[in-house]
Amino acid sequence: MAALAHEHMYAYVANTGRFHDNNAxxxxxxxxxxxxxxxxxxxxxxxxxDEGAIGxxxxxxxxxxxxxxxxxPLKPADVLAIAAGVNP
Numbered sequence: 001m002a003a004l005a006h007e008h009m010y011a012y013v014a015n016t017g018r019f020h021d022n023n024a025x026x027x028x029x030x031x032x033x034x035x036x037x038x039x040x041x042x043x044x045x046x047x048x049x050d051e052g053a054i055g056x057x058x059x060x061x062x063x064x065x066x067x068x069x070x071x072x073p074l075k076p077a078d079v080l081a082i083a084a085g086v087n088p
Contacts, residue, residue: 001045001054005082014054015064018073042080049076
């Protein structure tokens with residue numbers, strides 16, 4: 001799951017339970033379009049997170065290691081509020 005907020009693209013990582021700034025995903029969204037995107041609202045995003053519907057990454061993933069070391073992960077509530085246009 002991804003959220004576009006303040007010109008940044010944040011990816012939700014179920015293993016950490018947080019959103020992480022993901023510049024590569026932002027570049028794909030705006031320019032490359034290797035992935036497809038379906039817009040959902042913050043309520044649906046919250047439901048998917050709460051139900052555990054977002055898949056987890058393999059624990060030996062290099063990307064997961066970087067996200068676990070991220071000094072500024074964001075709470076889902078904060079990112080979803082920003083994406084909804086609410087200042088958390």
